[in-house]
Amino acid sequence: MTSTFEALLPSTERALLHRVATAQAEGRTPSLVGAVVRDGEVVWTGSRSCVDGHAPDADTQYRVGSITKTFTAVLVLRLRDEGLLDLADPLEKHLPGTGVGEVTIAQLLGHTAGLAAESPAPWWERTPGALRPELADVLGERPRLHPSGRRHHYSNTGYTLLGSLVEAVRGVPWEEALRTEILEPLGLHRTSTQPVAPHAGGWAVHPWADVMLPEPVEDLGLMAPAGQLWSTAGDLCRFAVFLAEGDDRVLRAESVREMRTPAAPPESGDWDSGYGLGLQLVRRDGRTLIGHSGSLPGFLAGLWVSVADGLAAVVLANATSGLLPGAVAADLVRIVAEAEPRIPEPWRPLPGVDPALLELTGPWYWGTYAYGLAVVADGGVELRPLRGQGRASRFLAESESTWIGLDGYYAGETLRVVRREDGSVSHLDLGSFAFTREPYEAGDAVPGGVDEGGWRGL
Incomplete structure (x- = not known):
């Protein structure tokens, strides 16, 4: 989300305020703050409170619960990128x-x-972490309920293990790694493991009466990597920009994109949500959102990013229940996206294209399937079907004659140019599939050969 700051229209701002006000009133939450990021800049913040003159702002801390898990996942991906571990490693290693x-x-x-x-x-969310001083106390006598790798089953204890993994590999406490490797580089100075004023108090609102009860604030101990953090709408907006773009000081864009890739098939009948590596994935209003929700007694939080729209929204509230902040944050994204759709960047020609690469563009045939090969930025190419449905992928240049698939069916597969002895192009090889300039042309490198009778009528 590159920065091209432009203020929202007054009508859009009113619609956002209306959504936040409605959420606070109908959700019966003591206070609520929302914020919207567009193209890397905070373009709107708004809040409501049950106390006149004491509305929170984007610098007021709330507890953000399981949004903490995304931070922990970033720490683990950093260790992988440094070569200190592999994601396929067993935990025991x-x-x-x-x-x-x-x-x-x-x-x-x-x-x-x-x-x-x-x-x-x-x-565990309402009792001191000191009651669970060892990992055995966190995991209990029956830590596993399902075969590994078979299904998605949300686990707070799993992220406790990941926090301990970070400490074991990095050699420093999880909190120190978090501060030095994420919070300080990204400028998240109002994100912390303990509340720092100004911060909201956590409340339980009676389900059948308009009265409140203060919720306890506990240090979660070993469970901290699953839900300890306090943060602000302003800090989480900056974190949202990082989740959209990456930041080489923290985690490269390629690794952040990996976090957004589904880690397991969705539950049966639930095709609108999933989970990547520390990130929730949902389809709402025809767009893909990535982020995380969070809750702890007294607090609710939601953060969603629409990478395609260049938008993100954060919603924080101080009530135990009664509100779905993730749904409200998704609505804030929708309001801006529909009222002020993103204006595309102007078309601009590439700075230059190697003539040898330009020679490869145009139609290719895999059997009788027609595909088009186009050049994109940085020497990459895109292969798409010319008619109907098919396997489309983008490819990143690896050398002058090879590319690696970035998405779709051919993600991770190698596309290479195969040349004849005289240097002319014979065909493209893509994961053993031969793409030729003509469909089943005699003399071309067609696996299985071409019938000598050639093409014929009935």
């Missing part, structure tokens, strides 16, 4: 003695390790 060491790091990140959702009683 880096954190021995847990009793569930055969599960992989990737499975923990994507909630497919089969671990229980919660730690044993008492309710």
